[in-house]
Amino acid sequence: MQEQSIGSTLATARRSAGLTVGQLSATTRIREALIYAIERDDFSLCGGDFYARGHIKSIARGVGLDPETMVHLYDEQHGGVPMPVRAATVFQTERRVKLRERRGPNWTMALGVALAIVVVFGVVRVMGGSGELPAAEVKQASAVPSVPPNTPFTEPPVVKPVKPVVVAKKDLVVVRIKAKRSSYLNVRDAEGRKLFAGTLHAGKSSTWRAASEVNLLIGDAGAVSLQVNGRNLGRPGSSGEMVRRTFGPSMPRPR
Template sequence: MQEQSTGAMLAAARESAGLTVAQLSANTRIREVIIQAIERDDPAENDFYTRGHVKAIAKAVGLDPEAVVHVYDQQHGGAPPPVRASDVFRADRGVRLGERRGPTWTTALGVALAVVVVFGVVRVMGGESDRVRSAGVQHATSAPKVPPNRPFTEAPARPPRQAMAIAKGDLVVVKVKAKRSSYLNVHDAQGRKLFSGTLKAGASSTWRAASKVNLLLADAGAVSLQVNGQDLGRIGDRGEVVRRSFGPGKQRAR
């Protein structure tokens, strides 16, 4: 199966979100002609801003920006090399040192004397006011007052979220095994990142979260899944970008 291009993926996600090119342009402040070129996989040659446009468009249509840029880099020969500062900032002409005049010794001596005078005036005017008088001060204790015949008890500690999830039976366990290297992005129900990176070929990893696990696969055909002990196998084809959410209990097949 032919791998889906980044432009086709972004166009499909935009249509799925019910957005026109004009609406997407208004949301991202990216010109329509640029969006259309990216969706045709025909961005401007050596465009320094293309990766940033791809990331902004992916976020606006509901895709994971980092995952989409990762796929874009793989399809376009890898991430661009860093730009050296010396290549960006080039002086058109040399600086003639003779034109710059530094401060004279007379000016520096005058500034130093002014600082000394100000410091002395502050010390004289301050007197003893800058000393802390602690005589006769009683330090109050911070122990709480407990009413008579009522023992003081600490508030019970709240159990962690995962322990509560286990007690209610809504813990989600997702295990991913990679047949070949693939980029993954894993979040819990609150949007907290559990993992973001490349799972190498032959490796496997397991994540646990309360209520839901959100998973994005940059190459769904490269990995197999097991959710809550249920073997789901592959949930997509080679090169297919897939987003899935898993909750507690039995999961639907692909």
């Protein structure tokens, strides 16, 4: 079966939401002529892929569809996401860093300091001093803390490892999806955290676990089969249909 186009998907969602093109234009601030063209899969008025993705996101958000999913479908139908540009090829510098010249030792200053030390030592000798530091200062400078003899050895305290928080089995949702044909999937937990977003290819299967609930967005409901909490639910919809499903820990049926 031929895959549903971006424009027809957006148009169907707009009519299902009970919105006219004029109402959608007022909400998204996108010209009505541009919305009509996008619903006919004519993106030539958008001014390029970058602006087309932005318009698709705004329209999808206005009619209740997932913006990222619609942009993903647009990229699949129009040659994929543009290749990223390496920062090293954009930002290049030709300025050379000048290093300060390393200077040699200042022998004049060193000789001056040595001469001053000799003069001070000579004055101390003339005035009857021995030129040695007082015994108290020497003892203080050389003192090193020592451990008294026969001190019992104390072992360091044992740090017990922290046990990880385990989610009760009764609150856990286990969803397994097997793809008969390739289909786009968006899987999120109860807090909205992304568990998976991408294409599950034909013949592949994957399993996700989450507490409280699992929210699914399936691009082609007839291409996959579901198993929730060990119970087979079969295909969640017809071929080419985009569906949303939410599953909890106790009821394997969609809510």
